Amino acid sequence: MxxxxxxxxxxxxxxxxxxxxxxxxxxxxxxxxxxxxxxxxxxxxxxxxxxxxxxxxxxxxxxxxxxxxxxxxxxxxxxxxxxxxxxxxxxxxxxxxxxxxxxxxxxxxxxxxxxxxxxxxxxxxxxxxxxxSKEQLVKYRGWFVNDEVCLIGWKEEYPPSKEVWYPVFEALLRCGGNMVIPGTDLPKAGIHAELAAEMGLWVTHHHAEPLGAEMFLRAYTGKKPSYKEHPDLFEALWTEAIQKQKDQNIVWVLSFRGQGDAPFWQYDPEFDTPEKRGAMISKVVHRQYEMLCDAIEQPICCMALYGEIAELYKQGHIHVPDQIMKIWADNGYGKMVSRRQGNEIYRIPSLPNENDSGEHGIYYHVTFHDLQASNHLTMFPSPPQLIKEEIEKSFASGATSYLLLNSGNIRQHLYPLDLVSQLWRYGSVDIEVHLQQFIKRFYSSYHDEMTKLYKSYFEKTIKYGQNEDDRAGEEFYHHNARKIIGHWLQNRENSVNEKLFWATGEIPFIDQVNWFYEKCQDGLIGWENLLNKCHKLLLKLSTSDKERFYDLFVSQVELHVSGCKGFISLCKGYKSFTIQHYPLAFVQVSESIWAYQESLQALKKSEHGKWNHFYRADWLTNVKSTLYSLEALRKYIRMQGDSPDFFLWYKEYVMPETEKYIYLENTHRKPLSDDKLARKLSEKFQEIMEF
The missing domain is CATH 3.30.379.10 (Chitobiase/beta-hexosaminidase domain 2-like)
Incomplete structure (x- = not known):
């Protein structure tokens, strides 16, 4: 049988x-x-x-x-x-x-x-x-392949070719998805949208590119991007987009944000009240919907209630026809509240009320990029239980028509992507059972140990605030470090760094540095403990499992460990600098460089075989940019006490006492490189470094 x-x-x-x-x-x-x-x-x-x-x-x-x-x-x-x-x-x-x-x-x-x-x-x-087959709970469900710099830089071709996109769309279909935003602001001539449609996926649009139209400033360079002043130009772009896509399966996004995914009133300052802003957005959305209905019978439409648009809608200033699905967004960290905008943290609930009519859906992040504390190269930083609770709560509020999941570069986020696919299929998930099944699918042995390590990952992430979702991804160690370095090099230590208020509050700069130092110091203990356990398990695994476990998990733990270590040493260097112990500050900043270099090594180690160059375009977390900043800082510090001949510290701390007073300058004045000098000084300062 x-x-x-x-x-x-x-x-x-x-x-x-x-x-x-x-x-x-x-x-x-x-x-x-x-x-x-x-x-x-x-x-x-x-x-x-x-x-x-x-x-x-x-x-x-x-x-x-x-x-x-x-x-x-x-x-x-x-x-x-x-x-x-x-x-x-x-x-x-x-x-x-x-x-x-x-x-x-x-x-x-x-x-x-x-x-x-x-x-x-x-x-x-x-x-x-x-x-x-059972009907999947969510009608339109899929991925927003957003901030996809690894996919962009992986191969030489730009925009990425079929070789890159096919595995993305195939995995989405295999996860039961039927909808995709194929990339962020890629050239319209690329294959991404065409291939997605060929493979049977509904194509939808970024909320900053309503109807999938060309950005206004790209089409009309030099013109003011004002709908009030140029409605004909905007509508020409919308008409072109509608005609190009009208015979395809499209979930049309209606919206009105400004250029570069910012509020439109940055270019139109006369819209200076919530009432004016909401009225203009409502007018534009109604016009977009009218144009669609003129060209297509019963178009599938949605509107992203994202950022400032959600706030205006909640305040009653935006009116949306019931035929348009309303899409609510999390804050980038998995919580269904409005996102943090710089230092503005309102956390306005972002789900429909009982009296909200029409269909609803959600836009959800398991990877995010906000130049503050988000995760891009590493997994979602909060426990998976948060994902389960927030998405199930969204379903309970009636938001079951649409689920768009920010999927980033796919490879680093397989576990949360798989978790959410269970939710959009069935409406609920047992976190414990799902993790055990996931581990058994990916690894051939030591399942119990592996499960414990995965669980531990989400417990080790740095908790930087009072909210349950205030947990740090790897960008925490890079963007904030670079902000501190820039502030320092600009000789602004006597003023606060406002770009750090979202984390530290309004405190003096030295206290801001200490805040990050303490957070990373506390976090490092847990991350190093987890990494040690990972290394012990790696010794037991088969060759295949060992490589996979490193690529998908251990490398991410190493990014957290090296990020913590690098940030800690940077903060130590600043404190030494403030007391004018420049040689020690020079060594500590050098140790910061060496730690962040371990981040690059972790990425490089997982670039084997078909993954060669996968992290070449790390432009968002941007480990290399952190190292560039640190190199500039180290040279600046060396100028404080080792200039002009770059021999003084060597003579004072490294040269044998018997040589200090009898050496000949023409044979002993070759300056050491920053790295070599730092390593020699480090040996001399070892006792001081422990303080």
Whole structure:
């Protein structure tokens, strides 16, 4: 009572195959080759000889009559059991084919991103038990591939080619997603949007690019980006975008923000009250919706209530037609409240009220970039329970029509991405069970130890504020360090650094430095403890598991450890500098450099094989920029006491006493490099460094 799938099996396919189904069949051919050593034979109308028959549903008895539905039915032909994969529509067939791959060929949705091994087999037995897909909870669900600098820099081609985008869209489909924003502000000529549509995904837009139109200032360089002054120019761009996409599956984003994802009144200062701002946004959104309805019958539309727009809507200043889905956003750290804007921290609840009519959805972050404390190269910093609670709370408020998840560069965020895919499928998730299953999918042994280490990660992140989501990603160690360095080099130590108020409050600069020092000092203890446990486990793992565990987990722990160490040494250096112990400050800043270099080494270590150059475009956390700043600072400090000949500290601290008074300048005056001098001084200052 089994369907037997083996080498050279025949798959019967429909005569007319859409591009989404063709892409799914390409995945089946590739995965069959991995499992059986050769591709299956695809034939049209070959039911009598096929092992698997693929077809669209002909009636409600075969398959549920709803979008994306699929089912598995079994029949005997010539005493041989046959699997029928039946789909209601294109995406139904795509999901059916991918379910077959995952369920019976045991190919994981993240096989590419996790470098997961595939077990070769001579045959696969499929029990003849009918299966009917369940409707996923969220209607439109997918990823915003945002801040995707690793994807951009990974290969030489720009904008990124099919080689980069195909694994992204494939993983999304395998996770049950059906919608994507394919990248951030990429050239319109790129393949990203076209390929996403070809693979069956609904394409949607960044809230700063309503209708997917060209940015005003790109199209009309030198013109003031004011809708009040140039409605015809804005509407020309919107018309062009509508005409270009009207025959595709689009979730149209209606919005009105300013250029570069900022409030529009930065360019139009006459809109100086909430009433004026809300009225203009309402007017523009109504006009965009009117233009869409003129061109398309029943367009699928949404409006991102993000940042200042959410606040204006909550205050009653923005009016949105009920036909437009309202999309609420978290604050970038997983909490459904308004995001922190610089030092402004209002935390206004960001979910629909009971009297909010129409459909609702959410835009949610498991990775974020805000130049303060966000996570970009490392995992979501708060415990996964926060993700579960906030998304389930959103569903309970009625926000089930849409879930757009900020997915970043994919590779670093596989665990939270997988977690959210369970939520958009089923509406809830058991965190404990899900983590255990995730670990078993990715690693072949030591599952209990691995599970404990993953749990520990979210407990070690630095808690920088009073809110449960005030936990630091790796950007905490870089953007704030660079702000301190810049303030220091600009000789502004006698004034506070306002850019740090969001974290420290309004306190003197030296106290701000001490605040970060203490946070990192406390955090380092936990991170080093976790890293030690990781290194012990690495010694026990198989070669494959060892590489995967390092790439997906240990490297992130190392980014936290090296970030803490680098920031601590920088703060020590500043304190030494304030008491004019310049040689010691020079050494401590050098130690900061050496620690941050460990961050680069961690990234480089995981750039093996197909991942070569994956971190080449680390422009957001930007470890190299931190090191550049520190190098400038170290040279500045050396100028304070070792100038002009750059020999004085060597003579005072390093040169043997017997040489100090008899050396000849023409043979002993070659200056040491900053690094060499710092290492020699470090040895002399070792006792002082412990204070």
């Amino acid at each position: 089994h369907v037997v799938v083996k080498t050279n099996c025949i798959i019967s396919v429909p005569q007319k195959i859409s591009t989404p189904v063709q892409h799914a069949l390409d995945m089946i051919k590739r995965d069959h080759k991995k499992i059986f050593g050769c591709q299956p034979i695809l034939k049209t109308a070959a039911e009598q000889e096929a092992t698997i028959i693929i077809n669209y549903a002909k009636g409600g008895k075969e398959c549920p009559t709803r979008p994306e539905a699929f089912c598995f039915r079994f029949q005997q032909i010539n005493e041989k059991w046959i699997l029928n994969i039946i789909g209601y529509d294109d995406l139904g067939l795509v999901y059916g084919l991918l379910h077959y791959i995952q369920q019976y060929l045991d190919i994981d949705p993240f096989w590419f991103w996790g470098d997961l091994d595939v077990e070769q087999k001579s045959q696969v037995l499929i029990p003849t038990i009918d299966y009917v």
